[in-house]
Amino acid sequence: VALKETLLKPIVHGLVHAESVATLVTDLVMGHQSMDRYKDLLLQILLEHGGVDLLSYKRTGSGRNIWEEIKTIRTKRNHIVHAAQVASKEETALALDVASNVIETLFPSVIAKMGFHLHDGYKICADWKCQYDGTPFENIIKDT
Structure with missing residues (x-):
């Protein structure tokens, strides 16, 4: 299953x-x-x-x-x-x-x-920007 x-x-x-x-x-x-x-x-x-x-x-x-x-x-x-x-x-x-x-x-x-990633081990995410959360690039990326 x-x-x-x-x-x-x-x-x-x-x-x-x-x-x-x-x-x-x-x-x-x-x-x-x-x-x-x-x-x-x-x-x-x-x-x-x-x-x-x-x-x-x-x-x-x-x-x-x-x-x-x-x-x-x-x-x-x-x-x-x-x-x-x-x-x-x-x-x-x-x-x-x-x-x-x-x-x-x-x-x-x-x-x-397939170009996605997971959050919490099971939530599929296609937003490439979130991989930069918590990094110095976070604020730069959020403005794009």
């Missing part, structure tokens, strides 16, 4: 230039069944626009790429939701570690690649 909602969905939405259909196209492409169908397209979009290759990126200490880990977690999540299975401590830890990595490492990296 973190990958889809924080990285892929905003990029796909932003790539559709007609606002009137952007949400429709995004919802169609990002739907559950479509994620598998459009995997190659979505991964390429994330690579080109976000600078992240999920097929080669590995979390520290993991032997698998993060895309494989996400697929494993998604499968287990579906078994929990639809078949009332229970996650083991290891599966729970993996899900939390992967989600944390997506939010704390990949998300800021993608935001920076």
Whole structure:
């Protein structure tokens, strides 16, 4: 969910230039069944626009790429939701570690690649002037 909602969905939405259909196209492409169908397209979009290759990126200490880990977690999540299975401590830890990595490492990296920056770790900002707040250039920049 973190990958889809924080990285892929905003990029796909932003790539559709007609606002009137952007949400429709995004919802169609990002739907559950479509994620598998459009995997190659979505991964390429994330690579080109976000600078992240999920097929080669590995979390520290993991032997698998993060895309494989996400697929494993998604499968287990579906078994929990639809078949009332229970996650083991290891599966729970993996899900939390992967989600944390997506939010704390990949998300800021993608935001920076797209020319934005974060405030408080999660607020996306496109104002280049704020990076000078608290510096000697602050007053000069504010007048521009």
